[in-house]
Amino acid sequence: xxxxxxxxxxxxxxxxxxxxxxxxxxxxxxxxxxxxxxxxxxxxxxxxxxxxxxxxxxxxxxxxxxxxxxxxxxxxxxxxxxxxxxxxxxxxxxxxxxxxxxxxxxxxxxxxxxxxxxxxxxxxxxxxxxxxxxxxxxxxxxxxxxxxxxxxxxxxxxxxxxxxxxxxxxxxxxxxxxxxxxxxx
Amino acid sequence: xxxxxxxxxxxxxxxxxxxxxxxxxxxxxxxxxxxxxxxxxxxxxxxxxxxxxxxxxxxxxxxxxxxxxxxxxxxxxxxxxxxxxxxxxxxxxxxxxxxxxxxxxxxxxxxxxxxxxxxxxxxxxxxxxxxxxxxxxxxxxxxxxxxxxxxxxxxxxxxxxxxxxxxxxxxxxxxxxxxxxxxxxxxxxxxxxxxxxxxxxxxxxxxxxxxxxxxxxxxxxxxxxxxxxxxxxxxxxxxxxxxxxxxxxxxxxxxxxxxxxxxxxxxxxxxxxxxxxxx
Numbered sequence: 001x002x003x004x005x006x007x008x009x010x011x012x013x014x015x016x017x018x019x020x021x022x023x024x025x026x027x028x029x030x031x032x033x034x035x036x037x038x039x040x041x042x043x044x045x046x047x048x049x050x051x052x053x054x055x056x057x058x059x060x061x062x063x064x065x066x067x068x069x070x071x072x073x074x075x076x077x078x079x080x081x082x083x084x085x086x087x088x089x090x091x092x093x094x095x096x097x098x099x100x101x102x103x104x105x106x107x108x109x110x111x112x113x114x115x116x117x118x119x120x121x122x123x124x125x126x127x128x129x130x131x132x133x134x135x136x137x138x139x140x141x142x143x144x145x146x147x148x149x150x151x152x153x154x155x156x157x158x159x160x161x162x163x164x165x166x167x168x169x170x171x172x173x174x175x176x177x178x179x180x181x182x183x184x185x
Numbered sequence: 186x187x188x189x190x191x192x193x194x195x196x197x198x199x200x201x202x203x204x205x206x207x208x209x210x211x212x213x214x215x216x217x218x219x220x221x222x223x224x225x226x227x228x229x230x231x232x233x234x235x236x237x238x239x240x241x242x243x244x245x246x247x248x249x250x251x252x253x254x255x256x257x258x259x260x261x262x263x264x265x266x267x268x269x270x271x272x273x274x275x276x277x278x279x280x281x282x283x284x285x286x287x288x289x290x291x292x293x294x295x296x297x298x299x300x301x302x303x304x305x306x307x308x309x310x311x312x313x314x315x316x317x318x319x320x321x322x323x324x325x326x327x328x329x330x331x332x333x334x335x336x337x338x339x340x341x342x343x344x345x346x347x348x349x350x351x352x353x354x355x356x357x358x359x360x361x362x363x364x365x366x367x368x369x370x371x372x373x374x375x376x377x378x379x380x381x382x383x384x385x386x387x388x389x390x391x392x393x394x395x396x397x398x399x400x401x402x403x404x405x406x407x408x409x410x411x412x413x414x415x416x417x418x419x420x421x422x423x424x425x426x427x428x429x430x431x432x433x434x435x436x437x438x439x440x441x442x443x444x445x446x447x448x449x450x451x452x453x454x455x456x457x458x459x460x461x462x463x464x
Contacts, residue, residue: 179426184419
């Protein structure tokens, strides 16, 4: 990459999400929250029952990830992204409550992409299968909810310069569509 | 007749699964380095460089390359003159898996299909056995992640669809997967046999070394042609757009019924983890 990398910090403000463009690499620092299939199901059940989410979601970023156990002496085990589309049914509701970013891999549904535009949130890609590389950017990690879900428990991670690509920006651009279009023969 | 003790099987299976998950094979380092040369997209090149850094990091930190350390797929080629002693062979493989996933800090990714409750120790493993001449046992492990496995399919084509039908099916599956199975991918294609043998052939095809062409000239040509077409889809590394979508395509074929043309496509991610040992 020839361009200077942009650094962003959570919680994400609207002017920050608005400045991101599909296709650019960014380095993310601050707190993020892991949640995948089972945790999302509980988030929605909790909201339906009138309860509160285990963390204040406003401005926050959820990482679709079920990490491997941390080896002794390590802060974090291997922790690459899982496929995001399984969370598509839950994501628009969380975005409407103030979620500003999601990190994962793979395409999102039209409803999610619409919600991103409407609420000025972004979808960021972590490199699938780069779990060890990403683990090295995690400086602190703790389980904050749903410990019974094992690798699917909700963890709060403090990351420093986590390498990500902007996939869907707030302007409706989509790296998956435009990137592939540029190289199709 | 030669005796093979189950204790040896347990310890070899444990070592293979830990080793496979932590150390990317040299073959894959080579394949990714080649891909960096071939890739035209700057973003694609950057992703591929991340994969090499990741593999180095996994080695240095002794942690898995990918957090999805997979279901424990195990192939046993058992010599017909070998005699397994000291216990139950299936249980020995399961115990090796149990120990590997516990002692190697690997993620346990096996659950009940409906309740989704985790079995807790990544068992049962998926075991494929083959009886072969000789008195030894070859154990090959292929921890297989869910992201890539989800884009596999078995389809019973009409015999009249022939090679063109196979080609179209493979390309359809690659396009359907897009970024999700973590490209650059390896594509395994099983043709013929019946419903279940085509699936097994597609998995065995993934175990052929990257860069090796089929001994069958016709299949070798199909492999080359498909690889070119897959790389022309533009999907690229991680689906961000690029010219390297697949690292290789392998095809295995067997005779089939007069009325059938079974075809299976099994996709592997770039974190192609494979190890073998001979007892």
